Amino acid sequence: MSGGANVAGVDDPGGRASAIGLDRVWMIYHTREAETAALAQMSLEVAPQEFVAVVGPSGCGKSTVLSLVAGLIKPTSGSVEVCGETVTGPSGHVGYMLQQDCLYEWRTILGNALLGLEVQRAVTRESVAVVRRMLNAYGLGEFENHYPCHLSGGMRQRAALVRTLATRPDVLLLDEPLSALDYQTRLEVSEDLYRIMRAEGLTVLMVTHDISEAIAMSDRVLVMSRRPGRIKSSHKINLTCERQTPIGRREAPEFRAYFNAIWKELTADGHAVGSAPAIART
Amino acid sequence: MATQSDRPRQSREHEAFLSSLARRRMVVSVARALILAAFVVLWEVAARRGWINAFVVSQPSRAFATAVSMARRGELWLHLGMTVGETAIGFTVGTLIGIVAAVLLWWSDLLSDILDPYIVVLNSIPKVALGPIFIVWLGTTVTAIIAMAIAISVVVTIMMVYVGFRQVDPDRVKLLRTFGATRLQILSKVVLPASVPVMIAALKVNVGLSMVGTIVGEFLVSKAGLGFLIVYGGQVFNMSLVMSSVILLSIVSVLLYYGVSALERAVMRTRG
Ligand SMILES: Nc1ncnc2c1ncn2[C@@H]1O[C@H](COP(=O)(O)OP(=O)(O)OP(=O)(O)O)[C@@H](O)[C@H]1O
């Protein structure tokens, strides 16, 4: 519930507790073939209502961080906290958006949007009304009884967002939420996402491969090292521009400098990020 | 305006395209009908002229007459009903048991690991070889025939549906887990609904398989059904009875198959 962050703040004598906290987390995967250290001594703090983007080389453990925060996996050692509570399993605090919209084709848009509430047995006349209002607000009102196959990629991703927000999470985890979209749609949806995140006062942790996107959307960009992953550097983003929207923020004079700094960090390992050179040209 | 003069020209071309499609479809249907007619006529003529021995291969007019007289006496419906009923029960129950077994295997990885070799062996046994066992256990009854029809379809269903369950997109399952879903909710909200196409595909396969099981069962034990008519006709050298039963059997199996296809289309219409 949205009071979660405040409750945590009351618990913490020092004032505002962090919305997300990883403390010296090790994550080691075991398979028949090998033992893989995905995260080593990873620590990370995200303040309430902060929008943090994470970039890093392929396979450095970005998705692992999100899975830990969502409570889908348990750390090998170290602790993971969300809204001041130690994570022991999936909780109502967290909403998770994946790269694919994962809409179920046998459910209508409204049916998809209600999925989380159904799982949590929280479907009531009021909660349905709230979800339908959200669908309306995000331009999906007239499609609520349509099946996902009739919607465009951008609309599908917005429907997935409504599905995530329907359970009223405090913390939103985004794992390359836009990378399946074409460039045009991607810019549009990032505008929507940004507006909605800010309006709802959510704490966001977003993984992306796109440095420009990270800078354009977030308050802070974290760069991860190669596997086993840990935070290599943190870049607070302060952009002077008129329109505080992802597209507007791209015009800020400081944008280029941030881009180059982060790009240098990423390639310092002697390990280029697959999609970055193409973005550097734009 | 240019666009106004362009449009009708395009639509004329499209009309021409559509009518060429329609012509083609007509050619196909006519050719199909002609092949069937030619076969029936040739068979009839060859039997009448004595090119082939009508006693051994029968002839369309006699097979038809046999079917009509059976229909008049009311026997035909009994035999048809028996075969259709046994087959329908066979593939429905076989599919259901198969789905339940697949759910159990999906539920427990350990169980599926343990049972894996047994399923492989069960799958490779020619199920009709089990016929005599069912007769000993269940007697020369309709139950034994239905058991045959079920046995022949159940293992294939288990394998098809279990593979379908395992191929459900892991991200869709992950999504549900982020909401805190229990295993039962994962089963009911994503694994089963996502596997509906696979289950219908299994049902489609099972229509044919259960028919084989039913006919073999009727060969072995029954006193009624198309399989019985075929065996009986063979024993008394009434080839017209055999031929008319075989023809009816093919019609019935095609109708059953189309029935399941119609079900499939109805389900898929909501899915895009
Ligand atoms: N369930 C698992 N079992 C074993 N190894 C795993 C598992 N999940 C991830 N790994 C390994 O851990 C490492 C980190 O994986 P993770 O998916 O977190 O990386 P990522 O940064 O999200 O990668 P990408 O950029 O490709 O999305 C990878 O080397 C991966 O192979």
Ligand SMILES: [Mg+2]
């Ligand atoms: Mg990943």
